[in-house]
Amino acid sequence: MAMSEALPTAVQTPSKHAAIKAPARWQDFVQLLKPRVMSLVVFTGLTGLVCAGRWVHPFLAGIAILCIAVGAGASGALNMWYDADIDAKMRRTRGRPVPAGRVQSADALALGVVLSLFSVMLMGMALNWLAAGLLAFTIVFYAVVYTMWLKRWTAQNIVIGGLAGALPPVIGWAAASGSVPLNAWLLCAIIFMWTPPHFWALSLYTSEDYKKAGVPMMPLVAGPASTRKQILIYSLLFTPLCLTPVLTGLGGLAYLAVSALGGVVFLLLAFRLFRSKAGETGAQRNDDGLYDVRAGAKDARNLFAFSILYLTLLFATLLVEHLMTIKPLELL
Amino acid sequence: MSDPARESEVEAKARRGRNIALALGLALFVILVFVVTMVRLGASVTKQPF
Incomplete structure (x- = not known):
C-alpha cells in the first residue's frame, strides 16, 4: 500500500523488529483483519440473521454477513494500528504485522478506515440503515471507546468493551428484519x-x-x-x-x-x-x-x-x- | 514509495501480490454493488402493479 509514504514518519510505530524490513505481502494485510475473531463474529452474526425468522434474499443475506465480517476486520486493523506499541511488548502479539515491521502503521490505519466505510455503506445500501448504523456503532465502539480509551485506562476494559463483540447477532437480526x-x-x-x-x-x-x-x-x-x-x-x-x-x-x-x-x-x-x-x-x-x-x-x-x-x-x-x-x- | 528500479526480486514479488489483491478487491466490490442493485431493483419491479 502506498498511502503510508505520504504520511509523516512520526506516525510509524517504532519497533526493534522493524529493523528487519521484509516487504509487506497481501497476507500481512489479511492478518491485520484478525481472521480468527472475524470467524466468530460471522458465526454469531449469522445466528442473529437466521433467528430473526424473516425471508431475506440469499445474496443479500450473504452481503450482510460479508459486511459484518469486513466491519470486524476493519476494527481489528484499527486496533492493530493504535495498539502497535503495546503489541510489540507482548509475546502473544509481537509477531503481528505492525510491531514486526512488515506493515507500516499508517497503512493499517488506512485499511481500517477504508474497510469501515465500505462495510457500513454497503450494509446500508443492500440491507437497511438500522443494521448499517449498528455496524458503524460497533466499529467505533471497539476502535475508539475500547482500544483508545478503556483498554489502557480501567480494569473494566473488557467488561464494557465486550459490548462490541456482543453486537454482531443484533446486527444480523437487524439486517434480516429491520428491527431489534x-x-x-x-x-x-x-x-x-x-x-x-x-x-x-x-x-x-x-x-x-x-x-x-x-x-x-x-x-x-x-x-x-x-x-x-x-x-x-x-x-x-x-x-x-x-x-x-x-x-x-x-x-x-x-x-x-x-x-x-x-x-x-x-x-x-x-x-x-x-x-x-x-x-x-x-x-x-x-x-x-x-x-x-x-x-x-x-x-x-x-x-x-x-x-x-x-x-x-x-x-x-x-x-x-x-x-x-x-x-x-x-x-x- | 520504493523505487521500482532499485527494488529486489522479493520486493517486486510482494508488490505485485499486493497490487493483484487490491485489483481483485476492487473488482469484487464493483460486482457486489452491481448484483445488489439488480437484486433490489428486481424486487421493486416485481412489486409494481401492472
Whole structure:
C-alpha cells in the first residue's frame, strides 16, 4: 500500500523488529483483519440473521454477513494500528504485522478506515440503515471507546468493551428484519456476560504479558483472588441467562439441554477456578509455548477453553433449530 | 514509495501480490454493488402493479 509514504514518519510505530524490513505481502494485510475473531463474529452474526425468522434474499443475506465480517476486520486493523506499541511488548502479539515491521502503521490505519466505510455503506445500501448504523456503532465502539480509551485506562476494559463483540447477532437480526426485538438483545446479553469470565480466565495465566505492556487487566489491578471471585460471580449470572431464550421462545428443547448441561459444567469449572491458586506467583505460564501452562493455572486454562466451546455450542444449537424451521423452497 | 528500479526480486514479488489483491478487491466490490442493485431493483419491479 502506498498511502503510508505520504504520511509523516512520526506516525510509524517504532519497533526493534522493524529493523528487519521484509516487504509487506497481501497476507500481512489479511492478518491485520484478525481472521480468527472475524470467524466468530460471522458465526454469531449469522445466528442473529437466521433467528430473526424473516425471508431475506440469499445474496443479500450473504452481503450482510460479508459486511459484518469486513466491519470486524476493519476494527481489528484499527486496533492493530493504535495498539502497535503495546503489541510489540507482548509475546502473544509481537509477531503481528505492525510491531514486526512488515506493515507500516499508517497503512493499517488506512485499511481500517477504508474497510469501515465500505462495510457500513454497503450494509446500508443492500440491507437497511438500522443494521448499517449498528455496524458503524460497533466499529467505533471497539476502535475508539475500547482500544483508545478503556483498554489502557480501567480494569473494566473488557467488561464494557465486550459490548462490541456482543453486537454482531443484533446486527444480523437487524439486517434480516429491520428491527431489534428483545430476543436479539438476549443474544447480545449472553455474549456480553460471557466475555468477563472468558477473558479474565485467560488473563490469569497471561498477566505477565499484560504487565509488561502496562495494560490494567483485572488480575494486575485487583489481584488473582479477586479476579477468581469475580469470574465466579459473572458465571453465576451468565449461566442462568443462557437459559432465558427458552422462556422467550427463541430456543427449543435441544437448546435447553445444551444450555443446561453446559451451564452446569461451566459453573463447575468456574468454582474449581475460584478454589484454585491460578494467577498467583509461580502459576504463570512458562515460556515453552504460548498455551503451555503450569499446574496452578490449569483451572484457568480449562475454563477459558470450555467457555469458547460452550458459546459455540449455544449459538450452533440456536442456528440449527432455526434452520430446521426453514422450508427449502423459501430460500429460492 | 520504493523505487521500482532499485527494488529486489522479493520486493517486486510482494508488490505485485499486493497490487493483484487490491485489483481483485476492487473488482469484487464493483460486482457486489452491481448484483445488489439488480437484486433490489428486481424486487421493486416485481412489486409494481401492472
